[in-house]
Amino acid sequence: MPGLTVVVAEDSVLLRAGLVGLLERFGHTVAAAVSDAPALLTAVRSASPAPDVIVTDVRMPPGFSDEGLRAALTLRPRYSVLVLSQYVEQTYAAELLETGGGVGYLLKDRVGEVTEFADAVARVAAGGTVVDPEVVRQMLRQRRDPLDRLTPREREVLSLMAEGRSNAAIARTLFVTDAAVAKHIGSILSKLDLPPDDDDHRRVLAVLAYLRS
Amino acid sequence: MTSWPWRSLAYLLSGVLVGAATAASLTLLVIGGMMLAVVVVGLVLLLCVALSGLVIARFERWRLRLVDRDPVGNPHRRPASAGWRSWLGTRLREPQTWREFGYVLVSLFGLWWIDLGVLIFSFGVPMIVTVIMVTEPPPVLLGVVLVILMLPVSVLAMAYPVTVWAGARAAMARNLLGPDGAELGQRLGEVARSRARLVDAYEVERRRIERDLHDGAQQRLVALTMTLGLAELDLPPGSPSASAIRAAQDQARLALAELRELIRGVHPQVLTDRGLAAAVRDVAGRSATPVTVDIDLPRRMPAPVETTAYFVIAEALANVAKHSRAARASVWARLAEVDPRLCLRIVDDGRGGADPGLGTGLAGLLDRLAVVDGVLTITSPSGGPTVLTVEIPCPD
Numbered sequence: 008m009p010g011l012t013v014v015v016a017e018d019s020v021l022l023r024a025g026l027v028g029l030l031e032r033f034g035h036t037v038a039a040a041v042s043d044a045p046a047l048l049t050a051v052r053s054a055s056p057a058p059d060v061i062v063t064d065v066r067m068p069p070g071f072s073d074e075g076l077r078a079a080l081t082l083r084p085r086y087s088v089l090v091l092s093q094y095v096e097q098t099y100a101a102e103l104l105e106t107g108g109g110v111g112y113l114l115k116d117r118v119g120e121v122t123e124f125a126d127a128v129a130r131v132a133a134g135g136t137v138v139d140p141e142v143v144r145q146m147l148r149q150r151r152d153p154l155d156r157l158t159p160r161e162r163e164v165l166s167l168m169a170e171g172r173s174n175a176a177i178a179r180t181l182f183v184t185d186a187a188v189a190k191h192i193g194s195i196l197s198k199l200d201l202p203p204d205d206d207d208h209r210r211v212l213a214v215l216a217y218l219r220s
Numbered sequence: 221m222t223s224w225p226w227r228s229l230a231y232l233l234s235g236v237l238v239g240a241a242t243a244a245s246l247t248l249l250v251i252g253g254m255m256l257a258v259v260v261v262g263l264v265l266l267l268c269v270a271l272s273g274l275v276i277a278r279f280e281r282w283r284l285r286l287v288d289r290d291p292v293g294n295p296h297r298r299p300a301s302a303g304w305r306s307w308l309g310t311r312l313r314e315p316q317t318w319r320e321f322g323y324v325l326v327s328l329f330g331l332w333w334i335d336l337g338v339l340i341f342s343f344g345v346p347m348i349v350t351v352i353m354v355t356e357p358p359p360v361l362l363g364v365v366l367v368i369l370m371l372p373v374s375v376l377a378m379a380y381p382v383t384v385w386a387g388a389r390a391a392m393a394r395n396l397l398g399p400d401g402a403e404l405g406q407r408l409g410e411v412a413r414s415r416a417r418l419v420d421a422y423e424v425e426r427r428r429i430e431r432d433l434h435d436g437a438q439q440r441l442v443a444l445t446m447t448l449g450l451a452e453l454d455l456p457p458g459s460p461s462a463s464a465i466r467a468a469q470d471q472a473r474l475a476l477a478e479l480r481e482l483i484r485g486v487h488p489q490v491l492t493d494r495g496l497a498a499a500v501r502d503v504a505g506r507s508a509t510p511v512t513v514d515i516d517l518p519r520r521m522p523a524p525v526e527t528t529a530y531f532v533i534a535e536a537l538a539n540v541a542k543h544s545r546a547a548r549a550s551v552w553a554r555l556a557e558v559d560p561r562l563c564l565r566i567v568d569d570g571r572g573g574a575d576p577g578l579g580t581g582l583a584g585l586l587d588r589l590a591v592v593d594g595v596l597t598i599t600s601p602s603g604g605p606t607v608l609t610v611e612i613p614c615p616d
Binding site: 018020021025026028029031066071072073093094095096097098099114115116118119120121122124144145148 | 370431434435438442443444445446447448449452453469472476477480483484490492493495498501502505506508509521537544
């Protein structure tokens, strides 16, 4: 999905320039690149046309706490937001995901995988959900007991589901057919007593809620 | 016969000598001071009288070694800074200085006279009786024999009042001239406060290190992977340069992962941002042993309490994973509103036998807890379960 309008908030000059360069490289327009949370809110509200997606850091001035995340939460659910973080924190990810579709929580490490990162930006802009694999991995570790009932392949599918991938994307990643993925998902949901759901975001939420409970 | 009577005798005799010397010099100083009071020299002399207790008390503490095996500590505080002004100010403000001066006055008008009295009574009276009995004409042979026979007995009898008085006298001196309980308490309070300050400074320093790593090395590494990623786009996939860049990417990613763990260990940001429950849930999430978390707190705790509780729980869970062979563990925390304190309980179903004496982990926890007046109780019978209970006072 080329040609998105993006607002970037990142306090490190080096990274901000890098992110702008990267997004432009994939054909997007960066409407504004700011370095703190208040500037982010102003830039988003005054941007015309409204940005398709916002990419923001968690920790920013003035408090160097979680200003970016809190700004993102105030912009939800009106705007699609992809939050970049240095922390593998379920708490932060969960707070974002509770606001509905069109969100993402990724470790900053992922921007190095430029193609995947660009894909994540596009998915969030299109109303999808993106959860960092590392965060998902941590959640899966917590619920080892019930997950033992799943086959290895089903666990792989579950991880990808929790990361917010669509059936088609899961099929591509695992080199299987869409039908096979659908079958795995049905089996997983029934083994974990989760209701079947075709909406990707609701499905992600159900899976994540299950993993966190 | 032990050496104590002789020591007591020496103590009292030297007491009389010290008394005489002190009386003479103080009298001179007072007279000189009053006569010269109009000029500054006189005032200095009077100040010397007031401070004479310092010198005499020091000598008395040393002399006490004759009859008291325990050395008496110096009760004075160390002046805050170098220089005679600071020294004088400290000494004049200390209650101990005036107590010592009081001791000099009491000794001058009472104790040293009693020393003299006891000596005269113990030695003088038997001696005079003997002299009279021996020299008074006509010397009776029987009397002389009797006195000679009685001599050892009278020496023994003399030893008692001397030893008893010397003992009482030493106890008095020790109480007046040694460090007292209230001052010890005060010093202990100071030590506790300085320890709390040290821990605070340590915590501030940790946060600074965390911030430096986060804003510096971590950002640079991320920027590096981004540059590498963009460079890779321009290269034909599968070419030697592309695979070299891929390898560099992988190494940078490993470095980032390691750095992230390091930063977490130094100071977990989620604790500052979201409080204890979120931070503990996160630690539990990374634990190799499945952990149930039940934390329900009505408000944020003060930062030192929160940090201590967090590290206690993190260390406890690390121990569970390392040593207990537990299948599961749980963390529970509530705030007790009456006499507000944070109550934690960490339970695992492992093999038990945890001992705070073994391993630095638990001992470190105790040190950390002590700073915030926290209390840790461990019950860990062999075969388990292990229950760690922690209470940290938590004033509003």
